[in-house]
Every structure is written in C-alpha cells, then in structure tokens.
Amino acid sequence: MNFKRLAAMTWARSLEFLRDRSALGWNFAFPLLLVAGFAWIFSGPGQPLFKVAVVLPPGAPLTAASHPFLAAPAVQFYAEPTATEAETKVARHRVDLALDLTSARYVINPESQKGEVLEAMLRGAGGTPLQRAEAAGTRIRYVDWAAPGVLGMNLMFSCLFGIGYVIVRYRKSGYLKRLNATPLTAAEFIVAQLLSRLALTFVVTAVVFVGCDAFLHFKMEGSYLALALVTLVGSYSMIAMGLVISARVTSEELAGGLLNLLSWPMMVLSGVFFSLDGAPAAVQWAAQLFPLTHLLSAARAIMLDGAGLASAAVMTPLLVLLACSALFTLLGALGFRWTQD
Amino acid sequence: MALIEARGLVKTYPKAKSNAVDGVSFSVPAGICFGLLGPNGAGKSTTVEMLEGVMRPSAGEVLFKGETIHAGASAQRYRDTVGIQFQSTALQEFLTVRENLRFFAALYPKTRPEQELIRVCRLEEFLDRDTKKLSGGQRQRVLLAIALINDPEVVFLDEPTTGLDPQARRNFWELVRGIKAEGKTVLLTTHYMEEADELCDDIAIMDHGRIIARGPPKHLLAEHFRESVIELPTALVRPLAARMGFIDRGELSELSTPDVAASIAALRDSGIDLAPLRIRPPTLEDLFLKLTGNDLRA
Numbered sequence: 001m002n003f004k005r006l007a008a009m010t011w012a013r014s015l016e017f018l019r020d021r022s023a024l025g026w027n028f029a030f031p032l033l034l035v036a037g038f039a040w041i042f043s044g045p046g047q048p049l050f051k052v053a054v055v056l057p058p059g060a061p062l063t064a065a066s067h068p069f070l071a072a073p074a075v076q077f078y079a080e081p082t083a084t085e086a087e088t089k090v091a092r093h094r095v096d097l098a099l100d101l102t103s104a105r106y107v108i109n110p111e112s113q114k115g116e117v118l119e120a121m122l123r124g125a126g127g128t129p130l131q132r133a134e135a136a137g138t139r140i141r142y143v144d145w146a147a148p149g150v151l152g153m154n155l156m157f158s159c160l161f162g163i164g165y166v167i168v169r170y171r172k173s174g175y176l177k178r179l180n181a182t183p184l185t186a187a188e189f190i191v192a193q194l195l196s197r198l199a200l201t202f203v204v205t206a207v208v209f210v211g212c213d214a215f216l217h218f219k220m221e222g223s224y225l226a227l228a229l230v231t232l233v234g235s236y237s238m239i240a241m242g243l244v245i246s247a248r249v250t251s252e253e254l255a256g257g258l259l260n261l262l263s264w265p266m267m268v269l270s271g272v273f274f275s276l277d278g279a280p281a282a283v284q285w286a287a288q289l290f291p292l293t294h295l296l297s298a299a300r301a302i303m304l305d306g307a308g309l310a311s312a313a314v315m316t317p318l319l320v321l322l323a324c325s326a327l328f329t330l331l332g333a334l335g336f337r338w339t340q341d
Numbered sequence: 342m343a344l345i346e347a348r349g350l351v352k353t354y355p356k357a358k359s360n361a362v363d364g365v366s367f368s369v370p371a372g373i374c375f376g377l378l379g380p381n382g383a384g385k386s387t388t389v390e391m392l393e394g395v396m397r398p399s400a401g402e403v404l405f406k407g408e409t410i411h412a413g414a415s416a417q418r419y420r421d422t423v424g425i426q427f428q429s430t431a432l433q434e435f436l437t438v439r440e441n442l443r444f445f446a447a448l449y450p451k452t453r454p455e456q457e458l459i460r461v462c463r464l465e466e467f468l469d470r471d472t473k474k475l476s477g478g479q480r481q482r483v484l485l486a487i488a489l490i491n492d493p494e495v496v497f498l499d500e501p502t503t504g505l506d507p508q509a510r511r512n513f514w515e516l517v518r519g520i521k522a523e524g525k526t527v528l529l530t531t532h533y534m535e536e537a538d539e540l541c542d543d544i545a546i547m548d549h550g551r552i553i554a555r556g557p558p559k560h561l562l563a564e565h566f567r568e569s570v571i572e573l574p575t576a577l578v579r580p581l582a583a584r585m586g587f588i589d590r591g592e593l594s595e596l597s598t599p600d601v602a603a604s605i606a607a608l609r610d611s612g613i614d615l616a617p618l619r620i621r622p623p624t625l626e627d628l629f630l631k632l633t634g635n636d637l638r639a
Contacts, residue, residue, distance in 0.1 A: 015436055173430075174428075178430045
C-alpha cells in the first residue's frame with residue numbers, strides 16, 4: 001500500500017463527488033424532504049391501518065372470543081408475550097395500542113392520534129370494561145422513531161449506489177482500464193473508494209441530522225459519540241456491500257438493477273418507516289440479514305432509550321455490522337476485477 | 342536488437358467462433374514508429390493491449406528487451422516504462438485538466454515535469470477546464486499527456502485520431518512527430534491509411550486476427566504495385582468498364598495500370614471525355630483492397 005497513491009486516488013474521487021453539485025445537492029435535499037414530509041404527514045389525521053399488541057391470558061385465542069374488539073376492521077392484532085414489552089412499544093409508536101387482557105387494561109400513547117381513534121373503537125366494541133392507562137416513561141413522537149429510519153435509509157442509498165454505481169461506471173467508461181495501466185494497485189483503488197465514500201456520507205448525514213434537528217428537535221437520550229460510531233460502522237458495512245455488487249459488473253443497468261434488488265427489500269424490511277412487530281416470522285428473520293436493520297436498531301436504542309455502547313441493545317447489532325463489514329470487504333476485494341477480461 | 346517482440350500471440354474469447362488474434366509475431370526496434378493497420382475488428386486493439394501488458398494472451402508471449410512482460414517483477418518494471426493511450430478512456434469528471442495530470446503524476450514514482458508535458462502536448466489554453474468540457478482533439482491531447490507522464494520509453498497509441506476532424510488529426514500528428522523526435526518508440530494502431538503513411542516507419546496490416554503484410558509503407562507499395570491508378574467518373578466509363586478492367590468505387594471508377602500512356606491512348610481512342618481524368622499513385626488503401634478483396638472501412 002503506497003500512501004501517496006492512496007491519498008491521490010481518495011482526493012480525486014472526493015473532489016469529483018463534491019463538485020458534482022446536482023448529486024451533492026440531492027444528497028442533502030432528499031433526506032431533509034423525507035424527514036420533513038414524514039413529520040408533516042404524521043402530525044395530521046390518523047392513518048387507516050392500526051397495529052395493536054395483545055397480551056393474552058394463557059390458552060386464550062387471538063380472536064373475538066377473547067374480546068369483541070379483536071374483530072375490529074382495519075386493525076392488525078398480534079400477540080405480545082409480556083405487558084411491559086407491549087407498553088414500551090406503545091410509548092415508542094411501534095404499536096398504536098396495547099390490549100392487556102391478563103389485567104383488563106389497555107395502554108395508549110397520548111402523543112398518538114391513532115391511539116385516540118383506537119380507544120374510541122375499543123369503547124364502542126363492548127365486552128368487558130377495560131381500564132385506561134397511558135404509556136409509562138417518556139413517550140415519543142412518531143417522527144422521533146421514524147427519523148433514524150429515514151436518515152439510515154438515505155445513508156443506505158448513498159453507500160450502495162455511491163460505490164456500486166460509480167465503480168461500474170468507471171469500469172464501463174474505460175477509466176478503470178486506464179488506472180490498471182498505472183502502478184496503482186487494486187487494493188489502493190478500493191481502499192480509496194471506501195475511505196472517500198465513508199468520510200463523505202458521514203459528513204452529509206451529520207449535516208442532515210443537525211439540519212433536521214434544528215426544526216424537529218429529535219429526542220436524543222444517549223451519547224452522540226456512540227451514535228457516530230454506530231453510523232460509521234453501519235455505513236461501512238453497506239459501502240462494502242456496494243463493493244461486492246460492483247466487483248465485476250460492467251453494465252450500469254445491471255448494477256442499478258442489482259442495487260435496487262438489495263435496497264428495496266432493505267427499505268421495506270429493515271424497519272425504516274414501520275416496525276416489524278407482528279410481521280410473519282420469515283419476514284422478521286429475513287430482516288436480520290440486512291445491515292440496515294442492525295444499524296437502525298442500534299441507533300434507535302441510543303437515541304430513544306439512551307442505551308450505552310456496552311449494552312446488548314447496541315453491542316449486538318454493532319458486532320453483527322462489524323462481521324458484515326469484514327465479510328463484504330473480503331468478498332468485494334477477492335472478486336474485484338479492473339476490466340471484463 | 343528488438344525492443345519489443347511479439348511471439349505467436351493468440352487471443353481467444355470464450356463464445357467467439359474464431360480467434361480475435363490468431364498467431365501474431367513481429368518485432369519492433371527502438372526509436373521507430375510502428376503501425377498496426379486494419380479495419381475495425383481486425384484484432385489491432387487486442388494485439389496492442391497484449392503488448393501493453395494489460396491483457397494476457399491466450400497463447401504466446403511478449404518480450405521487452407528480451408524479458409517476458411507477463412511475470413512478477415519484470416511486469417511491474419514494464420508498467421513503469423510504457424505509456425498508454427487507450428482507444429476510449431473516460432477521465433475523472435469534475436476535475437480540471439491540471440488536476441487530472443497531477444492525479445496521474447502522483448501514481449508514478451518518476452514523472453516528467455508538468456510544464457514540459459503541458460508544452461509538448463499543447464494543453465496551455467484549457468488547463469483549468471473541466472475534462473467534461475473538452476473537445477475531441479483536446480481530450481486526445483490530455484490523454485496523450487497522461488500517457489507521457491512517466492516519461493516512458495515506449496508509447497502505445499490506440500486509434501488516437503479516430504473521430505477527430507482533419508484539422509485536429511493533423512495537429513495530433515505533429516505531437517506524435519515530436520514524441521518520435523525525442524527518441525521514443527511509438528506503437529500506433531489506426532484504420533486511417535493516410536495516418537500510417539504520414540507517421541509510421543514500419544507497418545503490419547492486420548485482417549481477421551492475422552498479419553497479412555509487413556514492412557515500411559513505401560516498400561510495401563513498391564512490392565505490390567507496379568501500377569498507377571486512373572480515376573474517371575463511373576457514369577462515363579460504364580460502356581467500356583468490363584473490357585478495360587475498371588473497378589466500380591461508387592462515384593468514381595478506378596483502373597490500375599502498369600502503362601499509363603497506353604491506357605490513356607486506349608481511352609482516347611474509345612472517344613470518351615477525358616477532362617475529368619485523374620492519375621494517382623497507389624495508396625495503402627489500394628494495397629489493403631488488393632490483399633483482402635475488401636474495402637478498408639467496410
């Protein structure tokens with residue numbers, strides 16, 4: 001590894017990124033628009049689909065036989081094992097209402113419009129009268145829960161496409177062939193791309209975070225340092241994932257297709273916009289395969305629950321992300337070819 | 342002694358019916374401009390890329406000063422001694438010409454002074470322009486400067502003037518003559534016969550992956566032609582085309598003849614208008630046609 005060559009390549013790539021005004025502007029504008037959009041949408045009237053966590057007495061079925069409210073339309077009911085877990089999820093907007101049939105009470109989050117609607121539906125459903133409770137602990141707004149998701153999703157697109165698409169474009173345009181004819185080694189080229197992308201996405205994400213925070217005032221219970229570390233490792237793992245895609249492909253269309261094939265399931269299944277509580281087991285299992293899932297669960301644990309680096313809620317996803325990073329880097333580097341030949 | 346030697350080079354692509362390069366051997370002495378000529382798809386670029394060391398031959402080998410260029414330490418040394426201008430290369434966009442030069446300079450241990458490169462390749466007027474905004478000719482000059490950045494002994498130019506207008510092409514030829522004058526060895530591929538005639542001391546004509554003729558352009562022409570070419574409008578010669586052996590070349594028809602005076606006398610006797618008649622010496626273009634039966638640009 002020659003430092004002079006590595007530095008030159010990193011600098012050249014970073015300049016290219018920073019001077020591409022339209023792409024750079026989009027990198028900032030897109031997440032800001034998304035977060036602002038979500039804040040606005042979810043401050044309005046409730047959404048038609050509701051999610052209710054039900055804590056059932058042993059042996060009771062998840063049907064109207066246990067309580068008539070369970071027959072309500074447009075509501076997804078799912079069984080949650082413990083009342084405390086259900087209550088936390090209400091506080092976190094992961095579910096809209098918790099129905100605890102073991103102690104004849106229900107829990108809502110007064111910050112949630114959906115909760116109010118469900119409460120009205122519950123009262124109208126009849127059955128055993130239930131005692132009302134409000135979610136204990138600090139309650140959060142939906143935007144506090146969704147913002148890490150949206151920022152993480154933007155990070156994912158930036159990491160995957162910023163590496164995957166760019167390297168394939170370089171290969172297709174003959175630029176890689178030209179570089180291969182210089183003393184620059186493949187390792188130097190790859191490390192330069194990774195470094196440049198990691199530094200730039202981190203700065204862009206930090207700026208967007210601060211920008212959104214200025215008007216949305218995010219809830220931040222934990223340490224910024226821990227959040228920065230999790231963000232760096234999470235971004236790296238997704239950049240390395242992009243490297244795997246771009247290792248050999250020569251067509252931008254194919255690369256675009258493959259990157260979409262990866263990013264769309266991640267966007268839907270990693271808990272960006274809604275939690276996967278109550279989703280089929282296969283879906284929850286699949287979600288564990290994506291780095292974004294682990295990045296978001298660690299980031300939310302830090303921001304919403306104030307979890308420290310050493311806690312399992314942060315350390316476990318962090319270790320998974322490190323393992324992903326190592327695996328993807330290895331695959332990408334071994335598979336890398338300058339040209340088609 | 343040969344500076345570069347190609348020995349039995351073969352390149353096979355998995356799905357192709359025939360070899361892209363099918364047993365090519367030649368040697369190039371130091372200090373000359375060597376040209377690989379042929380139509381598109383003849384195997385010129387594939388051959389030159391094997392010579393550059395960026396593509397591994399399926400069979401055969403390339404020697405530089407008697408040493409193979411395909412293995413370990415000598416491969417690395419070779420990379421530092423050659424300069425390459427590929428047929429189509431994108432540069433890093435959003436970087437100026439000067440920034441691109443500095444970037445490539447940083448990749449080599451030993452480089453030629455920037456000012457000298459700028460002068461030799463005439464980059465002065467667009468040094469601070471984004472490489473995206475260069476004209477075709479300017480772009481080729483920047484790519485040439487990058488090929489020269491490590492002050493190479495050998496410079497490979499793969500169809501450097503394809504797509505350039507005649508003026509830009511002539512300007513580029515001037516630069517190549519300058520490089521030759523510095524004593525560097527130049528390997529050039531082209532499908533412009535005129536370019537080979539202008540620049541090359543020695544040429545190899547390729548078709549279907551093989552070399553079909555080899556030698557200095559003047560010798561090749563002298564060896565294959567004792568004739569001159571008479572050109573007349575096709576419409577005019579149509580009645581006697583078959584009898585006299587005119588070849589239809591579109592607007593004009595051509596007659597190759599060893600005895601110009603006798604042919605003109607015969608034409609005059611036939612009574613056709615000789616006002617538009619032109620006589621020219623044979624070109625490499627004619628040679629290619631004669632050797633392959635095909636037009637070069639077909």
